[in-house]
Amino acid sequence: MSDNFRRIRSYVIRVARMSESQKKAYSELYPNWVIPFDGAQLDWDDLFPGAVKRIVEIGFGMGDATRQVAAENPDWGILGIEVHKPGVGKLLWWIDQEKLGNLYIIEHDAVEVLFDMIPAESVDGFHIWFPDPWPKKRHHKRRLIQPEIVEMLKRALKPGAYIHVATDWEPYAEHILSVFRNADGLKNRFAEWAQKPDYRPDTKFENRGIVAERTIRDIIFEKEKI
Ligand SMILES: C[S@@+](CC[C@H](N)C(=O)[O-])C[C@H]1O[C@@H](n2cnc3c(N)ncnc32)[C@H](O)[C@@H]1O
Incomplete structure (x- = not known):
């Protein structure tokens, strides 16, 4: 992938104040639960010894859904990637409140993490729930979902493992379906739109979409076994 591509940012850093509890969690718990972005390949066995699944969530926002997935699936190892500092503070707060031992965070651009730190054929599932839709054509x-990044996601997946995207923006849903369908070696687990699986909680952004009466789409593709 070209350096030009790596310079494209799928997010804007939002100026948002952190609450006192987020600041406290951020300053006290960061060293325990946040993995520095250093470009070194992750050692999953070291991070999550004995985990039955290794899940990577990209763009967890304020982390409410991440917390729930981690709490409900204690035998999964979950890596959450986010650039929004108050969200990192909030999820650290949850980790402490609920004594979650199966969740680590990387506070960095997920595209770079994908390129530099996730070993090939090592991930059981990617959760990308309500990624920014960037509705304007020039944006x-x-x-996040575009062919070059999907290639990187595919590379990181074990054979048979999945990418699960959810969105409330219909044109983005159509775009995602088309990008996945055109990716060699990915196959849809459903005929078209997926049924929302039990492991996916409602998310904060999903609830905004529901209030605005938008249709929620789940899309789940898996890496073909050769
Ligand atoms: C629309 S919000 C959705 C948050 C959450 N998943 C939810 O459903 O409530 C998208 C999130 O993705 C994060 N994000 C976007 N691109 C990212 C990237 N390249 N690396 C890490 N986080 C990213 C943004 O900071 C934002 O918090």
């Missing part, structure tokens, strides 16, 4: 290049 489409900032979308």
Whole structure:
């Protein structure tokens, strides 16, 4: 992948104040649960010894859904990637409140993490729930789901493992379906839209979409076994 592509940002750093509890969690718990972005390949066995699944969530926002998935699936190892500092503070707070031992965070651009730190054929599932839709045409290049990034996601998946995207933005849903269908070696687990699986909680952004009466789409593809 070209350096130009790596410079494209799928997010904007939002100026948002952290609450006192987020600040406290951020300053006290960061060293325990946040993995520095250092470009070194992750050692999953070291991070999550004995985990039955290794899940990577990209863009967890304020982390409410991440917390729930971690709490409900204690035998999964979950890596959450986010650039929004208050969200990192909030999820650290949850880790402490609920004594979650199966969740680590990387506070960095997920595209770079994908390139530099996730070993090939090592991930059981990617959760990408309500990624920014970038609705304006001139911003489409900032979308997370596009062929080059899907190639990187595919490379990181074990054979048979999945990418699960959810969105409330219909044109983005159509775009995602088309990008996945055109990716060699990925196959849809459903005929078209997926049924929302039990492991996916409602998310904060999903609830905004529901209030706005938008249709929620889940899309789940898996890496073909050769
Ligand atoms: C629309 S929000 C959805 C948050 C959450 N998943 C939810 O459903 O409530 C998208 C999130 O993805 C994060 N994000 C976007 N691109 C990212 C990237 N390349 N690396 C890490 N986080 C990213 C943003 O900071 C934002 O918090």
